[in-house]
Amino acid sequence: MKKIVFEREKCIGCGACVSVCPSFWETSNDGKVDLKEGVEEDGNFKREMEDAGCNQEASQSCPVQCIHVKENDS
């Protein structure tokens, strides 16, 4: 299992993640983006999944490195 952690506060709304991974990311009307079905925890948004899929590309494309793909060891 993988876990995506999104530090939304750092997001500058460039849209790169939405371009490479629209199944998980969408633009928001506050100028940032949202992780679809992300659950807020400690100010970040998290989502667990079997396979990181295009989130690996989303993470690599993010200019402020606020998308993290981690092993879900919990």
Ligand code: SF4
């Ligand atoms: S790539 Fe990063 S900075 Fe750009 S919109 Fe996505 S999360 Fe925000």
